[in-house]
Amino acid sequence: MRQLSERTSGFTDSVIRRMTRVSQRYGAVNLSQGFPDFEPPREILERLARVALDGPHQYSLTWGAQNFREALAEKQSRFMGRRIDPDKEIVVTCGSTEAMMAAMMTLVDPSDKVIVFSPFYENYGADAILSGAEPIYVPLEPPCFKFSEEALELAFRSRPKALILCNPSNPCGKVFTRDELLVIAALAQKYDAYVITDEVYEHIVYAPHEHTYIASLPGMFERTVSCSSLSKTYSVTGWRLGYIIAPEAVIDVAKKVHDFLTVGAAAPLQEAAAVGLRFGDGYYRALLREYTEKRELFLNGLDTLGIGHTVPEGAYYVMLDISEYNCESDVEFCERLAEEVGVGAVPGSVFFREDIRHLIRLHFAKRNDTLQEALNRLEHMRKKMRR
Ligand code: GLN
Numbered sequence: 347m348r349q350l351s352e353r354t355s356g357f358t359d360s361v362i363r364r365m366t367r368v369s370q371r372y373g374a375v376n377l378s379q380g381f382p383d384f385e386p387p388r389e390i391l392e393r394l395a396r397v398a399l400d401g402p403h404q405y406s407l408t409w410g411a412q413n414f415r416e417a418l419a420e421k422q423s424r425f426m427g428r429r430i431d432p433d434k435e436i437v438v439t440c441g442s443t444e445a446m447m448a449a450m451m452t453l454v455d456p457s458d459k460v461i462v463f464s465p466f467y468e469n470y471g472a473d474a475i476l477s478g479a480e481p482i483y484v485p486l487e488p489p490c491f492k493f494s495e496e497a498l499e500l501a502f503r504s505r506p507k508a509l510i511l512c513n514p515s516n517p518c519g520k521v522f523t524r525d526e527l528l529v530i531a532a533l534a535q536k537y538d539a540y541v542i543t544d545e546v547y548e549h550i551v552y553a554p555h556e557h558t559y560i561a562s563l564p565g566m567f568e569r570t571v572s573c574s575s576l577s578k579t580y581s582v583t584g585w586r587l588g589y590i591i592a593p594e595a596v597i598d599v600a601k602k603v604h605d606f607l608t609v610g611a612a613a614p615l616q617e618a619a620a621v622g623l624r625f626g627d628g629y630y631r632a633l634l635r636e637y638t639e640k641r642e643l644f645l646n647g648l649d650t651l652g653i654g655h656t657v658p659e660g661a662y663y664v665m666l667d668i669s670e671y672n673c674e675s676d677v678e679f680c681e682r683l684a685e686e687v688g689v690g691a692v693p694g695s696v697f698f699r700e701d702i703r704h705l706i707r708l709h710f711a712k713r714n715d716t717l718q719e720a721l722n723r724l725e726h727m728r729k730k731m732r733r
Contacts, residue, residue: 356475361677361696362468368681369690375720377708378680378690380516380662381583384713387622387629390580394618406613408605409597410438410589414616417623422591425548426559428567434594437601438616440608442546442588443469445573446510448607449542449590450477452600453571454507460542461501461509463493465697467516467544482506483699488665489656491520495529502533508540508571511560514547517665517697517707519658521555524563531563541566545574546588547661549630550637555659561591568593571600578662578711579633580622585615637662637710640717644710647721662711665694669704671731676703679731686730688723 365378385391402411409415412432419432430436439445446469454460456478462470464483474481482501486493502509509530513522522530534541541560551557561570575588588611590600604610622629645664648655654667673679676693683706684690694705710717 353475353478357472360468360472362692365680365684365690365692368684372685372688374684374688374690375712375716375723376690377710377712377720378692380709380711381577382581382711383716384581386581387625389625390582390618390622393621394614397614397617402613402617404613406438406610406616408610409601410436410611411613411616411620414438414620414623417620418589421623426572426591427562430591431594435591435597437590437597437604438611439588439590439604440611441577441586442544442573442575444586444604444608445575445588445590446470446542446544447473447476448600448603449571449573449592450474450479450508451603451607452596453540453542454479458508459504459506461498461506461539462699463510463512463515464699465491465515465518465694465702466510466699467512468696470510470512479507485700486515486518486520488518488702488705491515491518491656493526498529499533502537502539505537506539508542509534510542510544512544513560514545514551514557514658514660516544516547516661517663517692517694519656519661519663519665521551521557521659522560524556524558527558527560527563531560531566534569535565539569541570543570543572543574545572546578548574549579549633550662551634551660552638552641552658557660571596576619576622579630580619582615582619585612585619587611587615587619640710640712640714643714644708644717644721647717648724651721651725651727653724653727656705663707663709665705665707666691667704668706673703676706680706682731683727687727689720689727 369376415432419430423430450473454477460479462481572591577583656665680693692707
């Protein structure tokens, strides 16, 4: 048989998704792939039940149902501090995964360069391969995950088409400050590059940190392709509802890319989720209160066990320091952790360009009793993993 595509020859499977399968195999508490084990808001589910009988069940408009886009535009205008046009500045996608891929396909030609901060969310590597982009990595150095302005400017000097900005960041929990975003914005303008954002954790930012949309900075809406989703904000990761917000000229092309990739996101789910997009500010405050509590419960638990960890400013991931185990392979460590301790985690090396093997990622988007069970199991980590 002839060879499969050259493009995919460098692909491995997603380690994040693989660790969910490993966790299932061993009955581990799965803190690897980041998704909740609690229910979405009741109002959304009740609307979904009605939609099951009343429809719609056929394709929505390819770039998103009118009702959904109007609700989304209203919500994002409020949070981004700029009027978003529901008809001209939004494409609804199948999750932010498609939003990011469509954004890359819209902006990038094969061999164009794209700046990626390291550590980075696994999919960006695949997005670069599929779009033919060449990533240039700029390190965010643990434990504070700050970047060097010189290193960033050096990367911009090679004339990248775009920079990918995951803010709040998965996996390191960094929330870029306004000043850091101003530095990135100034460089993007100086070197005429776009910024593609991944802001799926925009509503999970712990005090005193605050989320700034880079698109809201002066001169930046024009060159920012903002990608996000409803997955984390409304606990509906399986619904695959995401979106791109960008200037009309970019959206015009993104609409076509999206149309040919997937035609459209699920119509009944858009209809049901629009209820969530119309929630008042109280919903987002309550969501943050819950995640703040989970973060405290989990981080305090780790402290009590004497396990070193990062302190996330946003999102719901924490990186545990496993240097004391001196292990050759963090992938093997995570497999053993699932099997012998009963907790699923993602090896840190998946996220870093640099050779870093002493960190593993866990998430705390779980019910408090699930987190407590994970902590009970982690109590035995030293004894079981030290042999
Ligand atoms: N964003 C989540 C994570 O990093 C889930 C990713 C996914 O599997 N789509 O674990």
